[in-house]
Amino acid sequence: MLFKKVHLQGIKSGKITFAFRKWQKSSVKCGSLLHTSVGLVEIGKIETISENDITEQDAIQAGFTDKQQLLKSFTPNSKGTIFKISVSYHSADPRIKLREKMQLSEQGFTVLKKKLERLDNYSKQGYWTNKVLLTIKDNPNLHAIGIAKLTGFEKEWLKLNIRKLKNLGLTISHNVGYELSPLGNEYLRKQYFGK
Structure with missing residues (x-):
């Protein structure tokens, strides 16, 4: 609605x-x-x-x-x-407070990682969450069509699934394009660089 x-x-x-x-x-x-x-x-x-x-x-x-x-x-x-x-x-919107988190405990990281793995496992597209998060990180404010071209995912599917990442507090939607939230950046930092 x-x-x-x-x-x-x-x-x-x-x-x-x-x-x-x-x-x-x-x-x-x-x-x-x-x-x-x-x-x-x-x-x-x-x-x-x-x-x-x-x-x-x-x-x-x-x-x-x-x-x-x-x-x-x-x-x-x-x-x-x-x-x-x-x-x-x-x-x-509770997602605003969530996405502004700058710190992510080990437990919080593990919970978030499991949620993303579940999204990957139940998707017909296979493992997409990290690919999309990294693409948004490297291309802030890029619109869905641009992200679709870079990732190979269909635009409407992508918009729907970026919303799932937003609901977890990992991304921020703008009038045009997306960017990672502080929480999204912290999640990727822990994912790829550890502590």
Whole structure:
């Protein structure tokens, strides 16, 4: 579930408390937390409603000037059910604190290494994690297409899997490209140079 930046700011400030989506079926669950650029957004009550049930106040609480603007936000000719979703700001993104770690204990290193080995072992691409981390380290702010060319991995697969590295606190995503986090650099230092 994606949000426009202006809506994320509204959710963080508490001005926006609803989101409306037109889907074949709900793609979020009540109680789930979504990683966004402003932090974690919590999904609350989800209900199906008709266009007629949407009020002007609902539209304002969803970040629109009026009901008409909200209805125009749905993809033209989109079919499906309208979902009214309660949203609220939960907390800062925990990955930020994690990725800023400059020190990595032996135990922390071992745990991280096992997680990366699991990603490698369950991938049809084979051992990819270190290859991608080293490519990002050597080419900071390079976009996914560039990393794909250097590594031989398909771009969309790569973007999805770099997100897994980000969830472990090892990479930072920018508007264009990626870089290793302090934790990512520390992990590679320990991996290749020991203490």
